[in-house]
Amino acid sequence: MGNLAAVMTGLNTIAVQERPEATAGPGEAVVSVIAVGVCGSDVSYFRNGRIGPYVIDGDIILGHEAAGEVVAIGEGVTNVAVGDRVAIEPSVPDWTCAQCRAGRYHLCPNLRFLATPPVDGALIQRLTIDARTLFPMPDSMTFEEGALAEPLSVGLWGCHRAGLRPGDDVLVTGAGPVGLLAAESAKALGAGTVTVTDVSEPRLALAAAHGFATELSGTATDERTFDVLLECSGAPGVLAEGLERLGPAGRAAVIGISKTNADLPLHTLNWNEITIATVSRYQNTWPLAIALISSGRVNLSGVHTHSFPLSRTADALAVGTTDPTAVKAIIYPQDVG
Numbered sequence: 001m002g003n004l005a006a007v008m009t010g011l012n013t014i015a016v017q018e019r020p021e022a023t024a025g026p027g028e029a030v031v032s033v034i035a036v037g038v039c040g041s042d043v044s045y046f047r048n049g050r051i052g053p054y055v056i057d058g059d060i061i062l063g064h065e066a067a068g069e070v071v072a073i074g075e076g077v078t079n080v081a082v083g084d085r086v087a088i089e090p091s092v093p094d095w096t097c098a099q100c101r102a103g104r105y106h107l108c109p110n111l112r113f114l115a116t117p118p119v120d121g122a123l124i125q126r127l128t129i130d131a132r133t134l135f136p137m138p139d140s141m142t143f144e145e146g147a148l149a150e151p152l153s154v155g156l157w158g159c160h161r162a163g164l165r166p167g168d169d170v171l172v173t174g175a176g177p178v179g180l181l182a183a184e185s186a187k188a189l190g191a192g193t194v195t196v197t198d199v200s201e202p203r204l205a206l207a208a209a210h211g212f213a214t215e216l217s218g219t220a221t222d223e224r225t226f227d228v229l230l231e232c233s234g235a236p237g238v239l240a241e242g243l244e245r246l247g248p249a250g251r252a253a254v255i256g257i258s259k260t261n262a263d264l265p266l267h268t269l270n271w272n273e274i275t276i277a278t279v280s281r282y283q284n285t286w287p288l289a290i291a292l293i294s295s296g297r298v299n300l301s302g303v304h305t306h307s308f309p310l311s312r313t314a315d316a317l318a319v320g321t322t323d324p325t326a327v328k329a330i331i332y333p334q335d336v337g
């Protein structure tokens with residue numbers, strides 16, 4: 001068969017369909033997609049058909065945490081070659097707008113992000129993409145690790161936005177994949193201590209296995225304060241609770257996306273001059289993410305918990321709610337199943 005993709009044809013519905021063969025135009029490359037991680041955004045689109053202003057209208061291919069092998073390049077491509085094993089940054093800006101020219105390409109108003117309507121994602125056997133979004137991986141890295149460079153990049157950018165400095169004591173709220181990788185990012189960037197909170201005991205056990213202090217959400221009994229908060233849960237009330245635990249001049253990065261407005265403890269924040277930064281994806285993080293993974297500075301053990309062929313994409317999107325031990329499911333487009 002040809003170029004197969006897992007296509008979302010309706011809410012909670014996936015069909016494996018043949019798509020046109022991928023070709024590389026000028027500045028483009030074709031990647032044989034080997035591994036695609038399932039993100040919470042994929043699950044939200046699958047269940048609800050939307051995230052904020054982004055609404056699915058028609059068929060769409062999900063998946064944006066991806067790695068694979070370059071099988072073709074177009075005219076003018078010099079940063080990758082056929083045969084390169086690559087991690088894929090899933091955002092393609094227009095490269096010309098005011099935000100791009102200012103170096104903030106992730107805020108480009110014309111950004112095309114894989115699996116964000118109306119742009120198709122990476123759950124396809126061969127993907128055409130701007131070659132500038134591809135980053136070669138050393139042979140020591142697996143394709144699964146290459147796919148995890150995307151959620152790791154979220155954590156790294158969150159640390160940047162929070163102004164994390166070596167020696168900072170860091171509180172990470174939410175021990176899902178992004179929370180765990182945000183904690184790993186903080187550790188790799190020199191945090192003094194890292195404490196992870198969550199309501200899930202299996203996820204806290206994984207955080208503890210990574211060497212982090214852990215705390216069941218809502219059970220803190222001491223008055224210890226932190227320098228940095230990385231809020232990764234998006235759960236109602238967690239941001240406000242975390243901000244209350246910051247000391248003077250504390251900094252926070254809001255990584256998890258909440259569906260409700262936050263009621264913030266301004267009486268505390270003003271007196272302590274707490275800084276709050278929001279996070280919109282990332283910029284220029286892939287070289288650092290690859291270096292941290294390949295050097296072993298970031299520990300990815302236990303993050304990849306479930307594997308699925310392309311034909312079981314719907315199961316992969318549901319496993320987070322059906323199996324309490326699930327952390328990150330990875331789909332293999334070349335394995336149709």
